[in-house]
Amino acid sequence: MKLHEYQAKELLARYGVPVPKGRVARTPAEAEAIAKELGGGVVVKAQAHTGGRGKGGGVKLAKNPAEAKAAAAQIIGMQLVTAQTGPQGLRVASVLVEEQVAIDRELYLSVTIDNSAGMPVVIASAAGGMDIEQVAEETPEQIFRQHVHPSTGFMPYQARALAFATGLTGDLMRPATDLIAALVRAFQESDGSLAEINPLAVTKDGKLLAADAKFSVDDNADFRHEPLMALRDTTQEDPREVEARAAGIENYVKLDGNIGCLVNGAGLAMATMDAIKFEGGQPANFLDIGTANSVDAVVTALKIIGADPDVKAVLVNIFGGLARTDIIADGVVAAIREGYVKQPTVVRLAGTNVGEGLRILDESGIDLVRADGFAEAARKAVQATG
Amino acid sequence: MAVLLNRESRVVIQGFGAAGQREAHTSRAYGTQVVAGVTPGRGGQEIDGFPIRNTVRQAVDEFGANVSLIFVPAPFAADAIVEAADAGVPVAICITEGIPPLDMVKVKAYLRASGTILIGPNCPGVISPSERARAGIMPPDVYLEGSVGVISRSGTLVYETVDQLTRLGVGQSGSVGVGGDPIIGTSQREALALFEADDETAAVVLIGEIGGTAEQEAADYIRQMSKPVVAFIAGATAPTGRRMGHAGAIIAGKAGTAQAKQTALMNAGATVVQSPSLIGETMQRVLKERGLT
Numbered sequence: 001m002k003l004h005e006y007q008a009k010e011l012l013a014r015y016g017v018p019v020p021k022g023r024v025a026r027t028p029a030e031a032e033a034i035a036k037e038l039g040g041g042v043v044v045k046a047q048a049h050t051g052g053r054g055k056g057g058g059v060k061l062a063k064n065p066a067e068a069k070a071a072a073a074q075i076i077g078m079q080l081v082t083a084q085t086g087p088q089g090l091r092v093a094s095v096l097v098e099e100q101v102a103i104d105r106e107l108y109l110s111v112t113i114d115n116s117a118g119m120p121v122v123i124a125s126a127a128g129g130m131d132i133e134q135v136a137e138e139t140p141e142q143i144f145r146q147h148v149h150p151s152t153g154f155m156p157y158q159a160r161a162l163a164f165a166t167g168l169t170g171d172l173m174r175p176a177t178d179l180i181a182a183l184v185r186a187f188q189e190s191d192g193s194l195a196e197i198n199p200l201a202v203t204k205d206g207k208l209l210a211a212d213a214k215f216s217v218d219d220n221a222d223f224r225h226e227p228l229m230a231l232r233d234t235t236q237e238d239p240r241e242v243e244a245r246a247a248g249i250e251n252y253v254k255l256d257g258n259i260g261c262l263v264n265g266a267g268l269a270m271a272t273m274d275a276i277k278f279e280g281g282q283p284a285n286f287l288d289i290g291t292a293n294s295v296d297a298v299v300t301a302l303k304i305i306g307a308d309p310d311v312k313a314v315l316v317n318i319f320g321g322l323a324r325t326d327i328i329a330d331g332v333v334a335a336i337r338e339g340y341v342k343q344p345t346v347v348r349l350a351g352t353n354v355g356e357g358l359r360i361l362d363e364s365g366i367d368l369v370r371a372d373g374f375a376e377a378a379r380k381a382v383q384a385t386g
Numbered sequence: 387m388a389v390l391l392n393r394e395s396r397v398v399i400q401g402f403g404a405a406g407q408r409e410a411h412t413s414r415a416y417g418t419q420v421v422a423g424v425t426p427g428r429g430g431q432e433i434d435g436f437p438i439r440n441t442v443r444q445a446v447d448e449f450g451a452n453v454s455l456i457f458v459p460a461p462f463a464a465d466a467i468v469e470a471a472d473a474g475v476p477v478a479i480c481i482t483e484g485i486p487p488l489d490m491v492k493v494k495a496y497l498r499a500s501g502t503i504l505i506g507p508n509c510p511g512v513i514s515p516s517e518r519a520r521a522g523i524m525p526p527d528v529y530l531e532g533s534v535g536v537i538s539r540s541g542t543l544v545y546e547t548v549d550q551l552t553r554l555g556v557g558q559s560g561s562v563g564v565g566g567d568p569i570i571g572t573s574q575r576e577a578l579a580l581f582e583a584d585d586e587t588a589a590v591v592l593i594g595e596i597g598g599t600a601e602q603e604a605a606d607y608i609r610q611m612s613k614p615v616v617a618f619i620a621g622a623t624a625p626t627g628r629r630m631g632h633a634g635a636i637i638a639g640k641a642g643t644a645q646a647k648q649t650a651l652m653n654a655g656a657t658v659v660q661s662p663s664l665i666g667e668t669m670q671r672v673l674k675e676r677g678l679t
Contacts, residue, residue: 108632110632110633110636111633112633112634112637113487113488113491113568113569114637115568115569115598115599115600116573116598116599116600116603118490118491118494118495118569119491119494119495120488120491121637123633123636123637132632132636133632133635133636136632136635136636136639137639137640143636149495150491150492150494150495151495188488191486191487191488193487194633194634196632196633198632218486218487218488220460220484220485220486220487221486221487221488223460223461224461224486253625255625256625263542264542265540265541265542265543266540266566266595267538267539267540267541267542267543267566267593267595267620268540268542268543268546268620270540270595270596270620270621270624271540271543271546271618271620271621271662272662273621273623273624274620274621274622274623274661274662275661275662275663277623278660278661278663286624290483291483319542319545319546319549320525321510321522321523321524321525321541321542321545322405322481322510322523322541350528350545350546350549351525351528351545352525373549373550373553373663374546374662374663375661375663378663
């Protein structure tokens with residue numbers, strides 16, 4: 001689950017990471033009041049789950065409270081379009097109003113999980129700012145890493161090593177090591193999947209500040225982070241994805257094509273998309289029903305797929321292990337009887353209880369295209385789109 | 387995969403709820419020795435002929451359990467894995483999906499110092515058809531006894547691959563689902579080494595996925611293998627996700643793409659398949675070319 005910048009900064013500040021003074025505003029009047037309180041120039045930043053907000057017109061400087069109000073009026077309610085959002089953009093409901101700070105240099109600092117090492121890793125670079133991925137690719141020697149070993153935790157010498165490597169020496173060393181340690185603590189105690197400060201600013205008056213912050217909480221740990229999970233902003237997600245999640249379907253992603261897919265298992269779901277494209281078609285979505293072993297989950301999934309105006313044909317590809325093909329078949333029959341799916345539907349069932357699953361489809365009398373093997377299923381689905 | 391699981395294996399099931407019970411029955415019907423279930427607080431009961439114990443230690447002491455199959459819900463699964471390792475069970479297979487990654491960080495560190503091999507989590511388990519030994523959730527009827535090993539991050543792609551092979555009359559020595567989670571007990575590379583050491587196995591299918599660098603690490607090992615490998619990478623056509631931040635990209639760089647993985651595997655000598663529906667016939671052809679049928 002992604003946090004907004006202001007939520008991430010509030011979280012990090014609680015752990016002792018210094019952040020610029022500021023608060024979130026949901027109306028232009030609130031933005032004006034916050035600017036007045038802060039005094040001096042402010043920056044007004046759109047709160048949306050995307051990077052590249054500045055280029056999309058979502059970040060504006062204001063010299064005084066009146067300008068802050070005007071900037072907030074422009075940003076709140078806008079559809080912010082960036083390279084990451086797609087053409088429809090994301091709706092902005094709030095802005096972060098912060099003091100302007102005079103920046104001397106910009107660094108990069110993050111914590112994430114290094115899957116191959118099997119432990120968190122802290123990444124730092126003196127080359128902060130926008131194009132850090134390019135830095136990593138072209139000059140990897142400018143990227144420094146320290147793993148967080150679970151038996152010792154993050155050690156002070158590791159924080160010092162990162163501070164020295166990125167030029168945070170002299171008077172900056174102590175604040176830098178405190179900040180890095182605080183970021184690691186926030187990551188671990190909140191079950192982070194990403195904690196990123198980019199840029200980490202050294203101000204002209206010699207202070208360290210998290211000028212921007214991103215934080216994601218791992219959804220698998222939601223059961224032990226109720227207060228954090230309450231911060232989830234579903235307006236930043238595709239409504240179909242929100243509906244799918246409410247039905248226990250964790251993995252629905254809307255795509256550009258016209259073949260709606262219902263598959264079990266992320267790997268088979270990806271391979272089904274590969275097979276559709278191999279046959280010359282385009283998937284309308286990725287949907288992994290997982291082991292959501294209930295007729296209701298299948299019906300909800302098909303309702304979401306059937307209601308998508310882009311969908312011209314539906315492909316159900318199930319290889320049952322823990323998932324039972326008879327339950328899937330019941331769901332397919334129910335969804336079509338309820339009128340949720342009107343598009344031609346290709347069904348391929350294999351695995352657990354397949355005899356029973358196929359019998360349910362046969363006895364329903366519903367007009368379905370049956371396929372044996374998923375190359376055939378993909379081919380028939382592509383044909384069914386006309 | 388008799389190295390991990392064979393007719394002598396004595397399986398205990400941790401988390402003997404609906405799914406655990408159903409799979410216990412399926413495995414027993416297949417011919418596997420399922421010796422006990424563990425559900426804390428229910429020790430001493432018997433469910434459908436399966437004795438229930440409070441702890442893994444009791445199942446080991448009383449029934450000689452040496453493989454644990456874990457269905458315990460995600461919030462408690464880390465505890466269950468470590469309990470199995472601490473009871474000295476040499477092979478733990480965790481089906482549970484959705485375990486918090488930071489829990490797995492601790493589990494993995496603990497397992498490094500123990501002698502227990504963990505398969506999974508978020509995996510379909512392990513099967514050895516010639517041994518009639520099954521510890522997992524895979525549908526057993528799609529398997530045919532033979533000499534091809536199957537490794538995959540994805541459970542359903544294991545079944546799909548096995549089904550394609552069986553329809554062509556190409557049998558399997560076993561399958562190992564290594565699991566779809568970011569942090570897993572046994573990597574693709576380690577699973578390849580298990581099949582390389584397995585006498586029954588003549589060739590291996592490796593099913594990878596986009597993301598991470600595990601396939602590159604597997605490719606590194608393929609160079610030194612004596613057995614041929616057929617590989618497929620799922621997700622070649624998947625759109626790049628709406629990711630957040632740069633940290634993931636800094637770690638993996640371009641290695642996460644299907645193309646980078648396919649290239650690494652080809653350069654290591656694996657036969658890389660472009661369409662998932664061609665895995666079976668490609669393996670059949672490779673076996674013929676190498677005189678392995």
